[in-house]
Amino acid sequence: MSAKDKLLTAARDCLLTKGYAHTTVRDLVAASGANQASINYHFRSKEHLLARALRGLNKEWGELLFAVLEEPGDVVDGTRPGPGDQETLWGRIIDSIQANRSLWFVNFESVASARQDDEIREMIAGGQELARAELARAFAGLGPDSDPDEVRATGSHYLALIVGLAAQWLTDPEHAPTAEQFAAASFGSGQRRQ
Numbered sequence: 001m002s003a004k005d006k007l008l009t010a011a012r013d014c015l016l017t018k019g020y021a022h023t024t025v026r027d028l029v030a031a032s033g034a035n036q037a038s039i040n041y042h043f044r045s046k047e048h049l050l051a052r053a054l055r056g057l058n059k060e061w062g063e064l065l066f067a068v069l070e071e072p073g074d075v076v077d078g079t080r081p082g083p084g085d086q087e088t089l090w091g092r093i094i095d096s097i098q099a100n101r102s103l104w105f106v107n108f109e110s111v112a113s114a115r116q117d118d119e120i121r122e123m124i125a126g127g128q129e130l131a132r133a134e135l136a137r138a139f140a141g142l143g144p145d146s147d148p149d150e151v152r153a154t155g156s157h158y159l160a161l162i163v164g165l166a167a168q169w170l171t172d173p174e175h176a177p178t179a180e181q182f183a184a185a186s187f188g189s190g191q192r193r194q
Contacts, residue, residue: 003032003034003038003042004038004042004043006032006033006034007028007032007034007038007039007042007043007049008049008052008053008056009031009032010027010028010031010032010034011023011028011049011050011052011053012053012056012057013031014027014028014031015050015053015054015057015106016057016102016103016106017102019105019106019109020050020054020106020109020110020112020113021109021112023046023050024046025039025046028046028049047117051113051117051119051120054106054110054113054120054123055123057103057106057107057110058107058110058123058124058127059127060103061100061103061104061106061107061127062127062130062131064096064100064103065093065096065131065134065162066130066134068089068092068093068095068096069089069092069134069135069137069138070138071092086139086182086183086186087179087180087182087183087184088179089138089139089179089183090165090179090182090183091179093162093165093179094165094169094176094178094179097165097166097169097170098169098173101170104166104170105170108166108167108170110123110124111124128159131155131159132151132152132154132155132156132158132159133151133155134155135154135155135158135159135162136150136151136152136154136155136158138158139154139158140154140158142154142155161182161186165177165182
Protein backbone atom coordinates (compact mmCIF):
# COMPACT_ATOMS: atom_id res chain seq x y z
CA MET A 1 0.00 0.00 0.00
CA SER A 2 1.37 3.41 -0.94
CA ALA A 3 2.00 6.15 1.63
CA LYS A 4 -0.92 8.09 0.14
CA ASP A 5 -3.28 5.13 0.58
CA LYS A 6 -2.01 4.54 4.11
CA LEU A 7 -2.74 8.16 4.96
CA LEU A 8 -6.27 7.91 3.54
CA THR A 9 -6.92 4.74 5.51
CA ALA A 10 -5.53 6.36 8.66
CA ALA A 11 -7.67 9.46 8.09
CA ARG A 12 -10.78 7.31 7.65
CA ASP A 13 -10.04 5.38 10.85
CA CYS A 14 -9.26 8.54 12.82
CA LEU A 15 -12.46 10.22 11.64
CA LEU A 16 -14.49 7.22 12.79
CA THR A 17 -12.78 6.92 16.17
CA LYS A 18 -11.77 10.49 17.08
CA GLY A 19 -13.86 12.70 14.82
CA TYR A 20 -12.83 15.57 12.56
CA ALA A 21 -12.11 18.17 15.23
CA HIS A 22 -10.04 15.83 17.42
CA THR A 23 -7.86 14.23 14.75
CA THR A 24 -4.34 15.63 14.86
CA VAL A 25 -1.41 15.38 12.48
CA ARG A 26 0.28 13.27 15.14
CA ASP A 27 -2.68 10.85 15.08
CA LEU A 28 -2.50 10.55 11.29
CA VAL A 29 1.26 9.95 11.35
CA ALA A 30 0.96 7.31 14.07
CA ALA A 31 -1.93 5.49 12.38
CA SER A 32 -0.39 5.51 8.90
CA GLY A 33 3.29 5.02 9.68
CA ALA A 34 3.99 7.91 7.30
CA ASN A 35 5.77 11.11 8.18
CA GLN A 36 4.28 14.56 8.52
CA ALA A 37 5.87 15.78 5.31
CA SER A 38 3.99 13.11 3.34
CA ILE A 39 0.68 14.63 4.42
CA ASN A 40 1.68 17.94 2.86
CA TYR A 41 3.24 16.24 -0.17
CA HIS A 42 0.18 14.14 -1.04
CA PHE A 43 -2.68 16.31 0.26
CA ARG A 44 -1.31 19.85 0.91
CA SER A 45 -2.62 19.82 4.50
CA LYS A 46 -4.26 17.79 7.22
CA GLU A 47 -7.58 19.48 6.39
CA HIS A 48 -7.41 18.41 2.74
CA LEU A 49 -6.55 14.85 3.76
CA LEU A 50 -9.47 14.73 6.20
CA ALA A 51 -11.83 16.25 3.62
CA ARG A 52 -10.84 13.56 1.11
CA ALA A 53 -11.42 10.80 3.67
CA LEU A 54 -14.69 12.47 4.67
CA ARG A 55 -15.89 12.31 1.05
CA GLY A 56 -15.35 8.56 1.11
CA LEU A 57 -17.18 8.19 4.41
CA ASN A 58 -20.05 10.37 3.19
CA LYS A 59 -20.35 8.16 0.11
CA GLU A 60 -20.29 5.06 2.33
CA TRP A 61 -23.03 6.57 4.52
CA GLY A 62 -25.17 7.24 1.44
CA GLU A 63 -24.67 3.72 0.13
CA LEU A 64 -25.72 2.26 3.50
CA LEU A 65 -28.83 4.44 3.63
CA PHE A 66 -29.80 3.65 0.04
CA ALA A 67 -29.28 -0.08 0.65
CA VAL A 68 -31.62 0.11 3.64
CA LEU A 69 -34.24 1.86 1.51
CA GLU A 70 -33.90 -0.71 -1.29
CA GLU A 71 -34.43 -3.87 0.77
CA PRO A 72 -37.11 -6.27 -0.49
CA GLY A 73 -40.70 -5.67 0.47
CA ASP A 74 -40.80 -1.94 -0.20
CA VAL A 75 -43.71 -0.39 -2.03
CA VAL A 76 -42.38 1.17 -5.23
CA ASP A 77 -45.41 1.09 -7.52
CA GLY A 78 -46.12 4.81 -7.30
CA THR A 79 -48.24 4.63 -4.15
CA ARG A 80 -47.37 5.88 -0.72
CA PRO A 81 -46.37 3.04 1.62
CA GLY A 82 -48.89 2.36 4.37
CA PRO A 83 -48.17 2.47 8.12
CA GLY A 84 -46.80 -1.08 8.22
CA ASP A 85 -44.46 -0.42 5.31
CA GLN A 86 -43.28 2.84 6.88
CA GLU A 87 -42.72 1.10 10.20
CA THR A 88 -40.53 -1.44 8.41
CA LEU A 89 -38.57 1.34 6.68
CA TRP A 90 -38.08 3.29 9.90
CA GLY A 91 -37.07 0.10 11.69
CA ARG A 92 -34.37 -0.60 9.10
CA ILE A 93 -33.15 2.99 9.34
CA ILE A 94 -32.96 2.79 13.16
CA ASP A 95 -31.09 -0.52 12.91
CA SER A 96 -28.64 1.08 10.47
CA ILE A 97 -28.11 4.06 12.78
CA GLN A 98 -27.35 1.74 15.69
CA ALA A 99 -25.05 -0.48 13.61
CA ASN A 100 -23.14 2.46 12.12
CA ARG A 101 -23.00 4.99 14.96
CA SER A 102 -19.48 6.20 14.16
CA LEU A 103 -20.39 6.84 10.54
CA TRP A 104 -23.50 8.81 11.55
CA PHE A 105 -21.45 10.87 14.04
CA VAL A 106 -18.90 11.68 11.33
CA ASN A 107 -21.67 12.86 9.04
CA PHE A 108 -23.10 15.12 11.73
CA GLU A 109 -19.64 16.51 12.38
CA SER A 110 -19.11 17.13 8.67
CA VAL A 111 -22.06 19.53 8.69
CA ALA A 112 -20.24 21.67 11.27
CA SER A 113 -17.07 21.51 9.13
CA ALA A 114 -19.02 22.79 6.12
CA ARG A 115 -19.13 26.23 7.70
CA GLN A 116 -15.49 26.83 6.78
CA ASP A 117 -15.05 24.40 3.90
CA ASP A 118 -16.82 24.92 0.57
CA GLU A 119 -15.70 21.51 -0.68
CA ILE A 120 -17.33 19.73 2.25
CA ARG A 121 -20.47 21.88 1.92
CA GLU A 122 -20.78 21.02 -1.78
CA MET A 123 -20.23 17.33 -1.03
CA ILE A 124 -23.00 17.35 1.58
CA ALA A 125 -25.36 19.27 -0.71
CA GLY A 126 -24.82 16.75 -3.51
CA GLY A 127 -25.46 13.85 -1.14
CA GLN A 128 -28.62 15.49 0.15
CA GLU A 129 -29.94 15.88 -3.38
CA LEU A 130 -29.50 12.15 -4.03
CA ALA A 131 -31.00 11.30 -0.64
CA ARG A 132 -34.09 13.45 -1.29
CA ALA A 133 -34.89 11.54 -4.48
CA GLU A 134 -34.38 8.14 -2.82
CA LEU A 135 -36.42 9.06 0.23
CA ALA A 136 -39.28 10.44 -1.89
CA ARG A 137 -39.33 7.16 -3.79
CA ALA A 138 -39.09 4.91 -0.73
CA PHE A 139 -41.58 6.73 1.49
CA ALA A 140 -43.98 8.29 -0.99
CA GLY A 141 -43.65 6.24 -4.17
CA LEU A 142 -42.43 9.27 -6.16
CA GLY A 143 -40.25 8.35 -9.13
CA PRO A 144 -38.38 10.09 -11.94
CA ASP A 145 -41.65 10.93 -13.72
CA SER A 146 -43.08 12.71 -10.66
CA ASP A 147 -43.23 16.47 -10.29
CA PRO A 148 -39.65 17.54 -9.36
CA ASP A 149 -40.94 20.09 -6.85
CA GLU A 150 -43.00 17.41 -5.11
CA VAL A 151 -40.03 15.02 -5.08
CA ARG A 152 -37.78 17.70 -3.60
CA ALA A 153 -40.30 18.77 -0.95
CA THR A 154 -41.21 15.21 0.03
CA GLY A 155 -37.60 14.07 0.06
CA SER A 156 -36.63 17.10 2.15
CA HIS A 157 -39.36 16.24 4.64
CA TYR A 158 -38.12 12.68 5.10
CA LEU A 159 -34.47 13.75 5.15
CA ALA A 160 -35.28 16.13 8.01
CA LEU A 161 -37.06 13.31 9.83
CA ILE A 162 -34.09 10.97 9.40
CA VAL A 163 -31.62 13.58 10.65
CA GLY A 164 -33.78 14.27 13.71
CA LEU A 165 -34.32 10.57 14.36
CA ALA A 166 -30.58 9.88 14.06
CA ALA A 167 -29.77 12.73 16.45
CA GLN A 168 -32.10 11.21 19.03
CA TRP A 169 -30.76 7.66 18.61
CA LEU A 170 -27.14 8.87 18.77
CA THR A 171 -27.53 11.05 21.85
CA ASP A 172 -30.35 9.46 23.89
CA PRO A 173 -31.24 5.99 22.59
CA GLU A 174 -33.18 5.09 25.74
CA HIS A 175 -35.76 7.78 24.97
CA ALA A 176 -35.63 7.79 21.16
CA PRO A 177 -38.85 6.86 19.35
CA THR A 178 -39.34 3.36 18.03
CA ALA A 179 -40.11 2.64 14.39
CA GLU A 180 -43.73 1.94 15.33
CA GLN A 181 -44.05 5.31 17.11
CA PHE A 182 -42.38 7.15 14.26
CA ALA A 183 -44.55 5.56 11.57
CA ALA A 184 -47.72 6.14 13.62
CA ALA A 185 -46.87 9.83 14.03
CA SER A 186 -46.32 10.11 10.26
CA PHE A 187 -49.87 8.94 9.64
CA GLY A 188 -51.56 10.96 12.40
CA SER A 189 -53.34 9.78 15.50
CA GLY A 190 -56.46 8.74 13.60
CA GLN A 191 -54.52 6.10 11.69
CA ARG A 192 -52.27 4.72 14.39
CA ARG A 193 -52.07 0.98 14.72
CA GLN A 194 -54.15 -0.53 17.48
